Amino acid sequence: MTTTDVLMIERIRDVSRRLVRELGFMETTLAGADLSPSAVHAIIEIGAGRATNARDLTQVLRLEKSTISRLMKNLIADGYLTEQRDDCDTRMKRLELTERGQACLAGITDYAIDQVAGAISSLSTREAATIAKGLETYAAALAGLTEQSSQAVQATISQGYRPGIVGRMLQMHAEYYARTVGFGSAFETRLATDMGTFFSRLENEANGFWVADMDGLPVGTIAIDGEDLGKGIAHLRWFITAEGLRGQGIGKRLIDTALRFADSRGMRETRLWTFQGLDAAKHLYERVGFELVEEKLGQQWGSEVLEQQFLRVMPPHT
Template sequence: MAIAVEPALIDQVREASREIVRELGFMKPHLAATPHPASAVHAIVEIGRHGALPASRLAELLRLEKSSVSRMVRKLVKAGEVRESASPDDGRVKLLTLTARGRRTLAAIDAYGSGQVVRALAGLPGAQREAVRAGLQTYARALAGPGACTGASQAIDIAHGYRPGMIGRIVDMHGRFYARAAGFGPYFESKVAAGLAEFCARASSPRSRVWTAEQEGRIVGAVAIDGEDLGDNVAHLRWFIVDDGVRGAGIGRRLLDEALAFCDETGFAAIRLWTFRGLDAARRLYEAHGFMLVEEWTGNQWGEEVVEQLFERTRP
């Protein structure tokens, strides 16, 4: 049975949608301060986010006909933004990757888009910022059709233990997210890489474990429990990250559930994690899982001065 939607609400949503399209610049021939139209900008973003994509998968992500994507890809290749190469698994499949120029263009797109968001949200209180995020995500999933709100979560598998490419992928997700969220640079990324490499050498210990979330063979989230570096029967929750493309679909909650269940089964007296002020969505998730803020201070252990925070969860 169809549920009636008030005509006034329909008009208001449509009007707001048109205003968003205009404000974001989609009516212009070029988008995000690039020489490319909107479809090409989105293609660069998706190729960069996934690392390598066949044209057929890019067409699915962009909701475009394969013929349209083929023409667009040829233009991006000619412009020096994208390269085509044979897949190592199947030489008949061409993979699309960004060139050095394409990566610079992607960085400019990310900076431009993030700047738009910052300018829009800067004058709003925290509750309204969260309302904007939640509303946009919910509406986007509703537009995608029935089941879209849970489909992403169901299509993702959670596994533990080393996976080929895991170290590089976790570092990549951290580097990209925290560059946007906090302006962290090479010092932070190098620190993540060094710490993760050191941990993985002993990740098979009975008191340590790493989990990854995988979608179609690609790692889109991770978390680790280091049961050895803090001592005193205290576990260290580390490298908790979810890729932009699946954030908001419950993947972070699933990863945390796995990590905390492991800690409880192993018998740790407490779990600690270090983060910094401003990551409100993550904080709500931590607190929903029993973590409490126990200390705050100004520090720069990640290469930039932030208000660092220590959260702790004691064993139930």
């Protein structure tokens, strides 16, 4: 390790400690709420849909199961959460915010927005963007340190159709996009039609489909459609991972698997369509070689969104 490396590490350590203090993590409560930091983060993750059960919370917050159990018990007793059996997996109990929990989340959100807005008010747009990008990169690097020991290692990826998978992937997509961009029945109906068409021709060697499983439950999907955009063009479709498992490496494994397939089939380019605002997915696409090539407003999915097209050209000598 060089002297430069040591100095850089010390700078990052110092600013990390200052961030913890300035953001209030040394206090017994957080974000203006009369709750512990772990409780505040639990409410944020549940409200955002990234954690829908105890297992999700354990993975997202990186806490012990016993700690999560006590945390949930207290939040339920205090009227912030409800717990119901999951219709899709009776082994799980689904967590949802109560009216009190939603009001608490709104207060936390307002507090955090005011805090960040005040901090960057004296900065230029470029300076603020530099901060945002740097923090995203730093967080991703920290997450990468634990990826090998995460639940992603326990996930298995298999290729091909299996009974019930269309319903499962349709559910994951419909719930996610209803929450993030407000899509409803028009989106779900069209999705079901498109999926049905694709699976009716899955046996074509240009097409591929993969599922990530954990504990026997499908938690992620991805497809390569090698027909619908023309010869030599791969269409990456239906890429999703279950709530609470994003950022654990499962999505990266799925997309790497799909791209290896497209390259092995000699697809000169791979295209995908998504929507503005799905930043985590956008970063992953860019990390594996996709570039944003087109944006346009569209209403074909039931509500107006800014549609984005990404393109990846097959690497040379593949």
